[in-house]
Amino acid sequence: MLDPHGLYEVAGELPALDGPVLIQALTGFVDAGSAIQLSRENLLENLESEVVATFDMDQLLDYRSRRPPMIFVADHFESYEDPVLALHLVRDQLGTPFLLLTGPEPDLQWERFIKAVTELIERLGVKVTIGLNAIPMAVPHTRPAGLTAHATDKSLIGDHESWLQRVQVPASLGNLLELRLGRSGHDALGYAAHVPHYLAQTGYPAAAELLLDAVSKVTGLALPTGKLRESAKLVREEVDKQIAEDEQAARLVTSLEAQYDAFLRGRANSLLVESDAPLPTAEELGAELERFLAEQTRDD
Structure with missing residues (x-):
């Protein structure tokens, strides 16, 4: 060396x-x-x-x-x-x-x-x-x-x-x-x-x-961290606004919330949760939301 x-x-x-x-x-x-x-x-x-x-x-x-x-x-x-x-x-x-x-x-x-x-x-x-x-x-x-x-x-x-x-x-x-x-x-x-x-x-x-x-x-x-906190608030508001305007995107976020909450409750060993109706995978949720948010950015 x-x-x-x-x-x-x-x-x-x-x-x-x-x-x-x-x-x-x-x-x-x-x-x-x-x-x-x-x-x-x-x-x-x-x-x-x-x-x-x-x-x-x-x-x-x-x-x-x-x-x-x-x-x-x-x-x-x-x-x-x-x-x-x-x-x-x-x-x-x-x-x-x-x-x-x-x-x-x-x-x-x-x-x-x-x-x-x-x-x-x-x-x-x-x-x-x-x-x-x-x-x-x-x-x-x-x-x-x-x-x-x-x-x-x-x-x-x-x-x-x-x-x-x-x-x-x-x-x-x-x-x-x-x-x-x-x-x-x-x-x-x-x-x-x-x-x-x-x-x-x-x-x-x-x-x-x-x-x-x-x-x-x-x-x-x-x-x-004050400026980061202010920026984070603005980003959160913008993402919430975009998702609220699209019913499908809102459903996807709700599914992610269910997976996340189940994980924290210890009912699963991953960020997935068992249910009678299969939930979309994390990758599918992410891909769909990425597509949706990218479209909103292009529209802007």
Whole structure:
């Protein structure tokens, strides 16, 4: 393996910190409802921050698989949006410093990148790393959003109730980082917000609010969520309005609610419920609602 230190460049001197939290918010894998992106933007737009280190994207990104955007105007190319993977020093609403890792998930050199991040974690004295994620689930938007928590040590997430037992999933850089940190003696945990899968392709600020509230609760950081809450209310009102105008869509949401409520009552081991008349599957419900909401967007 090449020297991990060669993957990043520090902006000046590393700050002297007293056991900061590091929030990892890489995008590019599963970001249902753009919850990771919304969380990152909310923190950087509403809190004081500065870049501590940047990573060499030429070594980490497959540009052909994720082509950065360029702007063409009339007869010339005007701009190019450089992909940036950076570690920020951020101060919460009370002035407490924490670290925020943002940018696209690397396509290449995962193990080397993890070594580089671990090196920075050790140099900065990070006490715990927290990953943000958002996954599409067969849940209705009319019920409280759920959260899956995971950690290198169960004590880090307390009595959080698990939604899953054992399942094989595609690896992501963020989840692998958590695994590697745990095996090297560092505390790490993560949260995955549950996003209604018929809203997974649109902005869902309620999920971002849920993620940041979870981070605040476990770390004590004072993170801003007011604007996310306001946006979530507007999104909820718009979705409710669209569904209320279509009887079939309303029936589908009602079916999802029945499945969800049955799951919470412990009458099933999945988000499905037995009945005399078979209910449509979660995939069928999601596909139908996605179609309906897409049509409403086009009409607008």
